[in-house]
Amino acid sequence: MKPGSQGGTQIDMLKNNLEQREKPELVAIIQHMLRQEPELQWLLMTPLPTASSRKSSVDPEVYRQQVLAAMSAGDYQRKRKRGEVERRLTAMKSIADEFAAQENYAAALTIYEVLVSEVINHFNAYRDEYVAFNIILMGCIDGLDSCFAGEEDNPAMRLRVIRVLFAIYCFYTDHKPKRRGVPPDTAASDMRLF
Numbered sequence: 252m253k254p255g256s257q258g259g260t261q262i263d264m265l266k267n268n269l270e271q272r273e274k275p276e277l278v279a280i281i282q283h284m285l286r287q288e289p290e291l292q293w294l295l296m297t298p299l300p301t302a303s304s305r306k307s308s309v310d311p312e313v314y315r316q317q318v319l320a321a322m323s324a325g326d327y328q329r330k331r332k333r334g335e336v337e338r339r340l341t342a343m344k345s346i347a348d349e350f351a352a353q354e355n356y357a358a359a360l361t362i363y364e365v366l367v368s369e370v371i372n373h374f375n376a377y378r379d380e381y382v383a384f385n386i387i388l389m390g391c392i393d394g395l396d397s398c399f400a401g402e403e404d405n406p407a408m409r410l411r412v413i414r415v416l417f418a419i420y421c422f423y424t425d426h427k428p429k430r431r432g433v434p435p436d437t438a439a440s441d442m443r444l445f
Contacts, residue, residue, distance in 0.1 A: 300349035318369040337383030
């Protein structure tokens with residue numbers, strides 16, 4: 252069932268189904284899922300956006316490793332499913348979006364920072380993923396906006412957001428053709444924020 256169709260989304264139906272199960276059954280389901288998709292084990296090693304995750308900090312290295320793993324899915328062209336890199340990166344971005352929706356802006360910002368820095372650092376190495384990378388960067392801008400607005404009393408957090416947004420700006424101005432006599436290598440674009 253597609254999102255927006257009658258009866259709610261498929262995710263909503265799955266969530267309702269899982270909520271009705273006992274803990275041992277959920278553990279068994281997870282074990283079977285991990286046998287089929289072992290690369291999802293990282294989800295067990297990091298806090299996810301739940302009510303109890305406010306106490307936990309997000310380790311950027313876990314997400315950095317997963318971004319790189321997602322990008323490497325594009326290395327195996329014969330085995331790769333169409334859109335696999337975008338699907339994996341979008342899944343990580345959705346975790347950041349969920350943290351932001353729960354007003355856990357520090358966790359959300361950490362994930363957005365990792366996504367942005369790794370996409371920018373590896374953009375040219377994965378030319379086939381041009382569209383996926385642009386979608387992720389644009390989506391991160393929306394999430395960063397939420398972090399900025401939600402942390403109005405936290406200047407250090409807002410500065411981190413501005414740095415990430417500026418890195419995106421510099422990236423796009425560096426990778427665009429020359430416009431009306433403005434050279435792409437301005438002093439501002441030479442700043443490396445990550």
